[in-house]
Amino acid sequence: MFKSTVSWSFAIAAVILLNDGLIGTSHSFNFDASNHTNNWAVLVDTSRFWFNYRHVANVLSIYRSVKRLGIPDSQIILMVADDMACNPRNPTPATVFNNANQNIDVYGDDVEVDYRGYEVTVENFVRLLTGRVAPDTPRSKRLLSDERSNILIYMTGHGGDGFLKFQDSEEITNVELADAFEQMWQKKKYNEIFFMVDTCQAASMYDKFYSPNILAVASSLVGEDSLSHHVDSSIGVYIIDRYTYYALEFLEKVQPDSDKTMGQFLGVCPKWACISTVGVRKDLFGRDPAQVRITDFFGSVRKIRTTKHVFNITNLSL
Amino acid sequence: MCRINAASFVCFVLIVNVFGISSCDEEYEESLRIRRLSSGHVHVWMEFVIGRSPSSNINHTSVFPRALSEILTAHSVEELHVSLTQGHWQLESWGDPHPAQVAPTGAHVIAWFSSSSSESKDVDANWRGLTNRLSGLTCASLNFLDETTSTEPKYAYRPLGKLTPKQVHVRVGSLPREFICTENLTPWTKLLPCGIMRGVASLLRTKQVFNTHYHSAHIGYVQTELSKQLKLSLSLVFDSPSSLGQNDNFVKNVIGSMAIFPCHASKKTTIKLWENNKWKSINQEDLNNLKIKDVVEDTSDNKNLVFTPMKYMGGYGQEYGKMVVEMTNHLKDEFLSVLYVEVLPWYIRPYLHTMSIQVVRGQQKLPVPPGAYFHYTPGIDRKTLHKLEMDVQIPPASKVTLSFMVEKGHLKWDEYPPDANHGFYLEAAHFEVNYTKNDTPKTRHYYSRVLLINLSTPDFSMPYNVICLTCTVVALAFGPIHNITTKRLQLKEITGKADKLKIFWRKIWKKTRGVSKEDVGVEVDNNSEKTDLRGTTSSSSSR
Numbered sequence: 020m021f022k023s024t025v026s027w028s029f030a031i032a033a034v035i036l037l038n039d040g041l042i043g044t045s046h047s048f049n050f051d052a053s054n055h056t057n058n059w060a061v062l063v064d065t066s067r068f069w070f071n072y073r074h075v076a077n078v079l080s081i082y083r084s085v086k087r088l089g090i091p092d093s094q095i096i097l098m099v100a101d102d103m104a105c106n107p108r109n110p111t112p113a114t115v116f117n118n119a120n121q122n123i124d125v126y127g128d129d130v131e132v133d134y135r136g137y138e139v140t141v142e143n144f145v146r147l148l149t150g151r152v153a154p155d156t157p158r159s160k161r162l163l164s165d166e167r168s169n170i171l172i173y174m175t176g177h178g179g180d181g182f183l184k185f186q187d188s189e190e191i192t193n194v195e196l197a198d199a200f201e202q203m204w205q206k207k208k209y210n211e212i213f214f215m216v217d218t219c220q221a222a223s224m225y226d227k228f229y230s231p232n233i234l235a236v237a238s239s240l241v242g243e244d245s246l247s248h249h250v251d252s253s254i255g256v257y258i259i260d261r262y263t264y265y266a267l268e269f270l271e272k273v274q275p276d277s278d279k280t281m282g283q284f285l286g287v288c289p290k291w292a293c294i295s296t297v298g299v300r301k302d303l304f305g306r307d308p309a310q311v312r313i314t315d316f317f318g319s320v321r322k323i324r325t326t327k328h329v330f331n332i333t334n335l336s337l
Numbered sequence: 338m339c340r341i342n343a344a345s346f347v348c349f350v351l352i353v354n355v356f357g358i359s360s361c362d363e364e365y366e367e368s369l370r371i372r373r374l375s376s377g378h379v380h381v382w383m384e385f386v387i388g389r390s391p392s393s394n395i396n397h398t399s400v401f402p403r404a405l406s407e408i409l410t411a412h413s414v415e416e417l418h419v420s421l422t423q424g425h426w427q428l429e430s431w432g433d434p435h436p437a438q439v440a441p442t443g444a445h446v447i448a449w450f451s452s453s454s455s456e457s458k459d460v461d462a463n464w465r466g467l468t469n470r471l472s473g474l475t476c477a478s479l480n481f482l483d484e485t486t487s488t489e490p491k492y493a494y495r496p497l498g499k500l501t502p503k504q505v506h507v508r509v510g511s512l513p514r515e516f517i518c519t520e521n522l523t524p525w526t527k528l529l530p531c532g533i534m535r536g537v538a539s540l541l542r543t544k545q546v547f548n549t550h551y552h553s554a555h556i557g558y559v560q561t562e563l564s565k566q567l568k569l570s571l572s573l574v575f576d577s578p579s580s581l582g583q584n585d586n587f588v589k590n591v592i593g594s595m596a597i598f599p600c601h602a603s604k605k606t607t608i609k610l611w612e613n614n615k616w617k618s619i620n621q622e623d624l625n626n627l628k629i630k631d632v633v634e635d636t637s638d639n640k641n642l643v644f645t646p647m648k649y650m651g652g653y654g655q656e657y658g659k660m661v662v663e664m665t666n667h668l669k670d671e672f673l674s675v676l677y678v679e680v681l682p683w684y685i686r687p688y689l690h691t692m693s694i695q696v697v698r699g700q701q702k703l704p705v706p707p708g709a710y711f712h713y714t715p716g717i718d719r720k721t722l723h724k725l726e727m728d729v730q731i732p733p734a735s736k737v738t739l740s741f742m743v744e745k746g747h748l749k750w751d752e753y754p755p756d757a758n759h760g761f762y763l764e765a766a767h768f769e770v771n772y773t774k775n776d777t778p779k780t781r782h783y784y785s786r787v788l789l790i791n792l793s794t795p796d797f798s799m800p801y802n803v804i805c806l807t808c809t810v811v812a813l814a815f816g817p818i819h820n821i822t823t824k825r826l827q828l829k830e831i832t833g834k835a836d837k838l839k840i841f842w843r844k845i846w847k848k849t850r851g852v853s854k855e856d857v858g859v860e861v862d863n864n865s866e867k868t869d870l871r872g873t874t875s876s877s878s879s880r
Contacts, residue, residue: 067755105423105518105547113519113547128543132476132520137754155466155480157473186755188797 050280050312055169055210058319059162060085060095061147065139065176065185067101072256073247075103076115077175077217077263079125084270085171088318096147096162098134100176100186110253117259117267119251125267133160141191148172148199150208166207171215171316175263178218180241181226197227204230211304213281213316217262219244222298234304236285238262239295246294261293275318282309362390364564365400365530367537367603369624371587372611375635376430377577378550379591382437383537385529388564400530400602401567408470409558412463415500416449417558421477421525423517424551424574425786428645433781435641437572440553441765441784444477444515446487447494451502457489460506468510475556476520482510488724491712493678493769498559498566511680513762513787517552519543525554528569536600537608541571545593550574583630591632596625611635642667644675644731644770648785650763652742655793660687661740662766662785666731672706673731676769677739681723683716684746684792685763689725691742698735706730718746745792753794763788 062085064078082097104115104126115126134143146152147162164170176183182190203209214235216224221237228235238260239245247257248264259267265288273279285299285308301308370382387401395410396403409417420440428439448467450460461484472479487510494507522543526533533541546552557568578591588594599621600606608624609616612633619627644666651659666673681687696703708728716723731737765784772779795801 102516102518104520105516111544113543126519128519129523130520131523133473135476135520136478136516137481138478153469155469157470159473159476188755 050310053169053211053306053311053315054167055315056167057164058090058094058169058171058316059164060090060171061098061162061173062095063098063139063144063172063174063176064100065098065174065183067186069101069103069106069108070256071101071177072103072115072254073259074175075099075101076117076125076259078173079115079130080117080123080259080263080267081171081173081215081270082130083123083125083127084267084273085317088270088273088314089275090317090319092131093159094319095131096134096160097130097132098139098144099132100136100139102136108254116251117264119249119253119258123267123271131159137186139186141185141189141195144185144191145195145199148208149202150206162208164208167210168208169211169213169316170209171213173215173217174224175217175260178216178220178224180220181223183216183218183224193224193227196224197229200228200233201230204232211315215266217245217260221245222300225298225300228300228303231303232305233300234281234308235300237298237300238288238293240298243295262288262295262297265292270317273313273317275314277312277314279313280309281311281313281316282307284308284313362393363398363400364388365603366605366607367600368607368609369537369540369597370436370609370611370616371632372435373632373634374431374574376427377579377634378431379575379578379632380431380434381540381573381575381592382434382570383540384568384570385537387530387567387569389566391560391562391565393565402528404474405528405556405558405567408467408474412467412470413451414448414463414467414558415451415502415505415560416447416496416498417467417556418445418447419471419475419479419556420445420553421475421515421517421521421555422551422553423547424549424553426551426553426574426784428642428783431574432635433641433643434572437553437570438781439783440555440572441511441513441767442787443511443513443762443764444479444517445509445511446471446479446482447507447509449496449500449505449507451500452504452506454504457506460508464508474524476524477515477517478512479510481512485720486510486722488680488714488722490678490724490726492710492726492728493676493767496559497557498561500560509680511764513764517554518547522546522554525556525569525571528556528567530602531600535598536603537597537606539596539598539600540588540592540594542593545575546571546573548576550576578629578632581629583628585629586625587627587629587632588625590629597621643772643781644673644768644783646766646768646783646785648766648788650743650788650790651740655791656745658685658743658745658790659740660743661738663736663738664729664731664768665736666733668733668772670733671772672733674709674771675729675731676771677725677727677729678767678769679723679725680764680767681716681725681743682761682763683718683720683722684748684761685723685790686716686744686746687723687725688742688744689713691740693740694729695738696732696735697738698732703732703735706732745790747793750795753797757792757794757797760789760791763790 062078062082064074066074078097078099082095085095086092103109104113113126114124117123117125147160150162152161174183176185178184182192184190200212209232211232211234214225214233217238218224220239220241220243222240225235225237246261248259248261250256251258269284269287288297290296365385365387367383367385372380374380389401395406398406408414421444422440422442425442426434426439446468448464450463452460464487465483468482469480487508489507490509494509522541526538526541529536529538531538533539551572551574553572555568555570557570559566559568575591581590588596606621608619608621610619610632644664647663649661651661662677662679664675664677694705696705708730710728712726714721714724729737729739765787768783770781770783
């Protein structure tokens with residue numbers, strides 16, 4: 020802790036952390052510049068009970084991917100409504116697999132769940148998004164994003180036309196969700212949002228959005244069911260949903276310095292693979308998804324550049 | 338930089354604060370104990386102790402986890418114990434968990450707070466703040482512990498350390514249902530100076546840790562005159578390795594790790610193996626080469642059992658139950674003084690007047706020895722828990738059976754959890770056992786199993802909603818239909834004196850509005866009851 024009276028007038032040669040997009044001049048490929056400086060992820064599984072194992076596998080698949088691509092645990096809010104990994108019915112404790120061949124343990128050895136069990140409620144979720152949490156809430160349970168944050172919001176569970184069930188006892192409607200996003204926008208809590216939802220009639224969840232800079236993708240259109248991928252006979256239940264299964268397959272090939280785009284990601288899981296039709300909503304989003312790096316939402320890579328200019332800190336307006 | 342005396346303390350703090358010099362008065366030690374239990378299971382207990390001088394600045398740490406030290410300072414915590422446990426320590430087959438202590442299933446938090454006054458308001462706020470922050474630190478739902486779900490014991494849970502402030506308050510809370518998994522172990526290992534890659538903790542592999550019969554992680558913060566200590570410990574009971582090859586490597590095949598790697602931050606690493614009823618020290622190299630046959634079974638039939646508790650719910654039906662607690666003294670020639678603590682949620686209401694105590698030795702019934710104290714705080718619906726603390730004296734080699742009736746309350750429909758049909762967990766009963774061994778007084782803590790009970794839960798499914806709606810419609814329709822079909826309407830003159838004022842006003846009303854109707858009343862022929870339809874009592878009997 021330095022005293023405030025200590026003079027700041029010395030000049031330093033600064034190493035500035037800036038997003039590549041801010042400087043973005045010297046690249047040969049043609050990406051839209053992004054204004055974000057930090058990345059957040061809010062990953063929500065709303066389903067309880069063992070037979071909903073696949074929803075936990077879904078959310079952990081995305082968790083694994085964003086963590087691998089560089090978003091730190093402190094900037095991932097993971098909500099899981101039930102314990103699958105250490106469930107007494109799980110024959111291999113402390114694991115959640117995405118595949119009956121047990122290729123990828125999406126739970127892993129290093130995981131931090133922020134909201135779990137009975138804490139996963141509509142109220143907590145909306146409070147988290149809008150920042151209206153109780154004063155005692157620890158940092159790990161707050162979405163401390165700002166107007167330069169790109170936020171990935173992923174939701175999975177059982178839904179219907181215009182709602183998503185939480186814990187089999189309550190539900191969030193698409194109107195409530197749209198209003199929460201608007202409140203986030205007014206409070207300058209995001210730069211851009213990528214909203215992913217894997218549930219039945221998922222497209223109804225983004226229908227009511229009216230705030231700017233939101234790109235949304237849904238696993239199924241209104242009137243369609245979202246389907247699971249396959250059963251693992253050793254655990255006796257469906258292991259993962261189709262859309263997230265193929266999304267994970269795509270994301271596994273993405274590296275932190277990847278040139279893959281959101282446009283490519285939106286094409287994941289065509290109808291012959293998903294059986295449901297993947298819905299996309301781009302009209303609120305200011306950029307062309309084909310020009311947006313996938314790591315703008317799934318990664319937290321910031322290019323570090325050294326500068327030889329001398330900055331006088333006292334003259335900087337903070 | 339370690340020179341601290343009273344006069345220069347302020348100066349020291351300033352120096353440390355301004356220049357950010359790390360304090361060097363912290364010590365870190367780790368130890369590992371391996372014991373084959375008489376049932377064949379293997380008990381592995383690891384403890385990590387971080388000590389610091391009591392006068393050191395809590396904001397400056399080298400190996401002491403700063404995240405925790407900030408929480409402790411912010412909420413005036415003097416002593417803290419958090420345990421996250423899955424499974425139940427089976428005293429009868431495993432014996433005492435020497436040198437570890439038994440922990441109750443689920444999450445359990447005990448905290449002492451210093452307070453400026455004897456009022457406990459600021460303590461409640463500190464307790465709420467502490468549990469919320471600990472929930473962020475441990476990834477467990479400890480934030481559900483607040484003043485409505487925790488208690489302030491009068492006799493139980495005395496501090497292990499020496500607390501200097503005059504006003505200290507204790508809070509205890511338990512979450513019997515809390516599940517423990519990698520998400521709790523990950524932040525726990527991050528409190529260790531060497532993490533999970535080095536030191537004794539390098540033996541931990543999550544897939545093995547959670548494939549055990551019992552695992553219990555503990556975070557303890559204790560202050561003594563000499564130091565402030567953070568004790569992190571982990572107790573694991575692995576499956577019996579008797580089916581494995583006796584020459585196989587112990588670390589690899591039982592614990593599931595490759596080897597133990599040294600942690601250089603640790604001042605001392607002790608590894609001990611239980612052999613022939615005593616602890617034998619071995620070094621890290623010995624441990625890495627340990628064979629399964631080297632970890633010999635505890636052949637002595639005597640498990641050194643002192644006390645075993647048992648708790649279960651008897652009775653039938655969904656309205657009442659009978660709580661039965663059995664406490665057995667295994668010592669042959671000594672009385673046990675047991676502090677029995679029962680905490681029940683508000684919706685399980687104990688009927689203390691039905692409490693009965695029986696003492697038996699074998700088949701012989703003994704007189705009930707009087708206990709020194711009995712303290713009961715009744716719960717208030719939705720506000721506080723029921724808390725019972727009583728002293729039970731158990732004669733040598735005998736069993737005390739204590740039982741009382743409970744009433745199972747009803748919850749409001751929105752108070753049920755999403756999986757109400759799973760049942761409700763009652764936290765483990767706590768037993769603080771005092772006895773003397775080799776002329777030294779000893780205190781040990783024991784816990785019963787947690788209970789899973791059924792309350793009368795509504796069927797939250799679609800038919801339930803339909804039944805509710807239909808019943809409402811039928812109830813609303815029944816009243817008017819019953820009235821119409823069973824009551825006869827007749828005209829009646831109103832002549833009562835009390836109505837004179839009303840009649841006067843009605844006359845004025847008639848004149849001003851020009852209404853020329855007769856002032857009428859209605860006589861209802863409903864057996865002997867005569868009512869005025871304008872009155873409030875009309876036809877209410879049929880609803």
